[in-house]
Amino acid sequence: MRIDCPLCGSRDRREFYYQGAAVALARPAPDAGEAAWDDYLHLRDNPAGQTRELWHHEGGCSAWLVVTRDTVSHEISRVVLATDAREAGA
Numbered sequence: 001m002r003i004d005c006p007l008c009g010s011r012d013r014r015e016f017y018y019q020g021a022a023v024a025l026a027r028p029a030p031d032a033g034e035a036a037w038d039d040y041l042h043l044r045d046n047p048a049g050q051t052r053e054l055w056h057h058e059g060g061c062s063a064w065l066v067v068t069r070d071t072v073s074h075e076i077s078r079v080v081l082a083t084d085a086r087e088a089g090a
């Protein structure tokens with residue numbers, strides 16, 4: 001798999017570190033209880049299909065990227081700098 005870094009161009013996936021889904025998790029209240037904290041810390045969705053993921057180009061420019069990828073086919077449809085994604089609200 002190759003990822004088109006907006007700053008470096010097309011690079012092998014092994015230059016990147018996968019951080020996880022590019023979604024904000026709702027942090028539970030300090031007294032929310034063990035089950036709520038267990039869910040927050042350990043349980044993640046594992047969808048089949050298009051997802052938005054956060055990747056770090058650790059073997060290149062050190063940029064954080066938001067990658068839109070199909071988890072079934074691994075086809076990447078969009079890559080943007082995380083700062084640009086935040087500013088655009090995307």
Ligand SMILES: [Zn+2]
Nearest residue numbers: 005008060061
């Ligand atoms: Zn890069």
